Amino acid sequence: MFHKVNDPGFGNFSTKNIQRYVNKDGRFNIKHINKKRNISAAYTFLISISWLKFFVLVISCYTVINIVFAFIYLLAGIENLTSSTGSPLHDFFNAFFFSAQTITTVGYGGISPRGIITGLISSFEAMLGLICFSFITGLLYGRFSKPKASAQFSEDIVVNKHLGTHKIMFRVMNSRKSVMIRPKVDVILLLPEAVGDSFKSSFYTLDLERNAITYLPTTWTIVHDIDDNSPLSNYKVENLANLNAELIILLSYYDDAFNQEVHQVHSYLLRELKIDYTFEKAFSFNDDGIMELDHDKFDRIIQK
Known part of the structure; x- marks a missing residue:
């Protein structure tokens, strides 16, 4: 029996008209509504998505952060980083590349802050870069070590x-x-x-x-x-x-x-x-x- x-x-x-309980990828076919968001849920999401989506998300966040700081440096005055070229686009790219060098702590030395305001901004950005890359390193370890x-x-x-x-x-x-x-x-x-x-x-x-x-x-x-x-x-x-x-x-x-x-x-x-x-x-x-x-x-x- x-x-x-x-x-x-x-x-x-x-x-x-019941749908399947389990999808083809092995995940339960459940739609969550009114779900509260928290850090642990974000971590689970980031180690569960595909590698392509993960790297697209990382590169997108990296680009957006540098764009934001580039505009901040422009508002503080491009002359506090380097001499203005007279072209808003070229000045933006100079600020963007300086931001990329700061957040990655590369610091080629071609451009450097010349005042207290830009010094404070770049110091904060460098700290943010250390935090972000530490977080990404942890995610990479979690993705590789996850059974x-x-x-x-x-x-x-x-x-x-x-x-x-x-x-x-x-x-x-x-x-x-x-x-x-x-x-x-x-x-x-x-x-x-x-x-x-x-x-x-x-x-x-x-x-x-x-x-x-x-x-x-x-x-x-x-x-x-x-x-x-x-x-x-x-x-x-x-x-x-x-x-x-x-x-x-x-x-x-x-x-x-x-x-x-x-x-x-x-x-x-x-x-x-x-x-x-x-x-x-x-x-x-x-x-x-x-x-x-x-x-x-x-x-x-x-x-x-």
């Missing part, structure tokens, strides 16, 4: 019949060369159900052929049999894709690169099911007897 879960943490209430799961989930989820039983399958691959030790996977079926005029979410733990292995050097196909012990046994296979249901997967393993246990969340919608398909084998042995894992074949499926 299949095992029904009371509430794994999502809540039992639901709605007719990141290296598991890659297949793009598709398939179902086919084997040995008289229909099986739902997806697979996982280690995308890095680090060793994944004792990976374990738990799969929960989220099934919205109508109760009178309202809806509620029911959760079921799916039995798997294997929910843990010792190592994951290549690929691992996770299989659920749609037998009498499956909560999907009351549905025809061709109707599974019509269910507004979701499979929520939690993968846990010990990563030798970070020397700690790492967790990764993923999900599939049953309407994404590929019926009567199976996965193409992604690894083989070459002529020298060495196993080769073809990443291009990881997502390939073939019709049975």
Whole structure:
């Protein structure tokens, strides 16, 4: 008999047009409203965004700060830094480059403050630069040291019949060369159900052929049999894709690169099911007897 879960943490209430609980990137599909902002939230945001967004943000902030200080130096008088060129644009660039040299503490010496006002401004800017670059250094360390799961989930989820039983399958691959030790996977079926005029979410733990292995050097196909012990046994296979249901997967393993246990969340919608398909084998042995894992074949499926 299949095992029904009371509430794994999502809540039992639901709605007719419910969206997926977990996005493709593993983040929970929750929209926060009236959320108070704080420094810790900013830190979490800055170490979680992509590297491209991070560097664009850093360069943008660096440019804006220098532009602001350039205008401040112009208001204080460009003659307190260097002789005016007579061109507002050239004077602005002289002030901008002096600001860049000050905030980075480079100080080439070509331009230097000549009065108390510009001396105070440049001193404050130098202190601000030390604080900002220390903060950026901490963020870089946090981004590099933050454990990141290296598991890659297949793009598709398939179902086919084997040995008289229909099986739902997806697979996982280690995308890095680090060793994944004792990976374990738990799969929960989220099934919205109508109760009178309202809806509620029911959760079921799916039995798997294997929910843990010792190592994951290549690929691992996770299989659920749609037998009498499956909560999907009351549905025809061709109707599974019509269910507004979701499979929520939690993968846990010990990563030798970070020397700690790492967790990764993923999900599939049953309407994404590929019926009567199976996965193409992604690894083989070459002529020298060495196993080769073809990443291009990881997502390939073939019709049975």
